[in-house]
Amino acid sequence: MSAVGTPEDTICAIATPAGEGGIGIVRISGQHAADIGSRVARLRSKQSFHTLASHKLQLADILFPSVPSIGRLPTFETRQSTDQIIDEGLVVYMKAPRSFTAEDVVEIHCHGSGLVLQRVCEACVAAGARLAQPGEFTKRAFLNGRLDLSQAEAVLDTIRAKSELGLKLAQRQLRGELAQQVHRLRTGLVGLLANLEAGIDFAEENIAFVGRNEMILSLRETLSQVQRILATAETGRVLRDGVRVVISGEPNVGKSSLLNSLLREDRAIVTDIPGTTRDIIEESVVWLGLRVTLIDTAGLRDTTDPVEREGIRRSKEAQDQADIVLHVLDGSQLTMNDLRNVCFPSLVHERLLVVNKIDLLAAASVESLSGALRARTPCKVLPISVRTGEGLEALKVAIRAQFLKPSLEASDGVVVTHVRHRVALERAETSLQESLVSIERGIEPEFVAVDLRDAADALGEIVGAITSDEVLDRIFSEFCIGK
Ligand SMILES: Nc1nc2c(ncn2[C@@H]2O[C@H](COP(=O)(O)OP(=O)(O)OP(=O)(O)O)[C@@H](O)[C@H]2O)c(=O)[nH]1
Numbered sequence: 001m002s003a004v005g006t007p008e009d010t011i012c013a014i015a016t017p018a019g020e021g022g023i024g025i026v027r028i029s030g031q032h033a034a035d036i037g038s039r040v041a042r043l044r045s046k047q048s049f050h051t052l053a054s055h056k057l058q059l060a061d062i063l064f065p066s067v068p069s070i071g072r073l074p075t076f077e078t079r080q081s082t083d084q085i086i087d088e089g090l091v092v093y094m095k096a097p098r099s100f101t102a103e104d105v106v107e108i109h110c111h112g113s114g115l116v117l118q119r120v121c122e123a124c125v126a127a128g129a130r131l132a133q134p135g136e137f138t139k140r141a142f143l144n145g146r147l148d149l150s151q152a153e154a155v156l157d158t159i160r161a162k163s164e165l166g167l168k169l170a171q172r173q174l175r176g177e178l179a180q181q182v183h184r185l186r187t188g189l190v191g192l193l194a195n196l197e198a199g200i201d202f203a204e205e206n207i208a209f210v211g212r213n214e215m216i217l218s219l220r221e222t223l224s225q226v227q228r229i230l231a232t233a234e235t236g237r238v239l240r241d242g243v244r245v246v247i248s249g250e251p252n253v254g255k256s257s258l259l260n261s262l263l264r265e266d267r268a269i270v271t272d273i274p275g276t277t278r279d280i281i282e283e284s285v286v287w288l289g290l291r292v293t294l295i296d297t298a299g300l301r302d303t304t305d306p307v308e309r310e311g312i313r314r315s316k317e318a319q320d321q322a323d324i325v326l327h328v329l330d331g332s333q334l335t336m337n338d339l340r341n342v343c344f345p346s347l348v349h350e351r352l353l354v355v356n357k358i359d360l361l362a363a364a365s366v367e368s369l370s371g372a373l374r375a376r377t378p379c380k381v382l383p384i385s386v387r388t389g390e391g392l393e394a395l396k397v398a399i400r401a402q403f404l405k406p407s408l409e410a411s412d413g414v415v416v417t418h419v420r421h422r423v424a425l426e427r428a429e430t431s432l433q434e435s436l437v438s439i440e441r442g443i444e445p446e447f448v449a450v451d452l453r454d455a456a457d458a459l460g461e462i463v464g465a466i467t468s469d470e471v472l473d474r475i476f477s478e479f480c481i482g483k
């Protein structure tokens with residue numbers, strides 16, 4: 001067998017999800033793809049695999065090969081007598097470099113049965129292929145220059161996207177929009193660095209290659225662009241992972257009723273007995289492209305019941321991990337008198353104050369109650385009734401608005417969705433800031449050059465111009481086998 005990772009080392013894997021399906025695909029990539037394909041698939045047209053037109057589907061019998069070794073092609077007659085037919089299917093040969101991996105690729109489309117696909121994979125291995133490691137197809141696409149690293153990561157994002165907006169961003173990244181911006185900034189920096197280094201080399205001859213002010217302007221501009229991209233990281237995280245919304249409040253205010261209503265299903269038990277919910281209940285929904293995980297919790301009160309106490313402990317823990325807390329109050333129980341004594345010490349801006357059961361109040365009381373609450377807390381106050389549905393749409397809009405700007409969908413701007421990219425951009429930001437301080441203080445250009453080099457390297461890491469094997473292994477091991 002050929003050395004791992006070389007193009008002669010030909011890999012195979014099931015490319016479609018596990019389970020039953022109409023069709024399933026086994027993919028083979030590497031220099032011997034056609035050889036292996038010809039051993040595993042007997043074309044009905046009786047054509048030889050090597051003379052096939054690229055990118056054309058061919059009907060074939062899929063076989064377990066009886067003559068495994070590469071190099072000695074069996075004759076048509078000997079194969080017919082000894083090979084075992086696994087399935088019939090379609091095969092397509094995609095000649096290098098016009099394939100996903102930029103290598104020779106053969107795809108075998110057969111019936112979508114786990115057993116059949118497994119057997120086809122075994123047949124490919126018997127014919128000389130090696131089972132692919134997780135993400136190895138995409139890794140090869142990257143190593144062969146088909147994709148940069150940010151695009152390779154976008155392949156994974158596309159596969160995993162949980163919402164339409166997340167998918168849209170993954171597609172933008174896959175098209176290389178982040179890569180282009182980062183590449184442009186990096187090229188600018190490398191140019192400045194070259195100038196600076198030329199200046200250092202020729203310092204004795206007193207030739208200034210790039211003016212100090214010009215350098216400062218240029219670096220400031222680069223810094224502000226890096227910061228502009230970085231500013232999208234929080235939105236990116238939200239779109240990628242969704243948000244966790246914890247519903248909290250005293251017993252019986254209608255937390256579980258609110259959860260059920262937002263999910264449009266009877267997920268949590270609702271009764272008029274305070275202390276009904278003990279455990280954490282968690283479900284996800286997608287609202288206009290944003291994935292929201294709603295978490296219903298036990299009502300907060302002093303109690304001696306050990307089960308309820310554990311529920312309350314978990315409820316507090318959930319609040320700590322929340323992106324936003326909906327603090328629910330029972331509007332029918334709040335009088336203006338009570339309000340004067342209510343204070344909201346722990347209510348900070350990431351909470352929304354939800355006043356429920358307004359169906360039990362007169363419109364005028366709802367107005368005055370909301371007004372009084374708004375005057376007492378920095379939180380947004382939202383009057384609702386789970387019973388009538390009033391205010392629920394406004395609540396959804398308020399939750400979404402807390403995280404996403406309405407202009408986002410329309411914007412063509414790049415959004416940073418990976419922690420790895422954010423960390424690299426932050427490093428570039430720090431190095432650029434340091435280089436600016438150094439230039440402004442008139443520090444030796446050698447030191448400035450070190451910072452510029454570091455900023456350029458940090459940007460290079462995003463697109464994979466600069467990467468270690470360890471980083472690559474970490475990124476691609478997140479993929480599943482066959483991707
Ligand atoms: N009138 C009215 N009643 C409501 C409304 N929302 C909930 N309720 C009632 O309030 C009672 C308590 O509702 P739950 O959803 O169980 O309250 P909870 O906050 O989850 O209570 P615990 O789990 O005990 O903490 C039930 O009888 C609900 O039918 C509302 O908007 N209007």
Ligand SMILES: [Mg+2]
Pocket residue numbers: 255256257268269276277297299
């Ligand atoms: Mg409840």
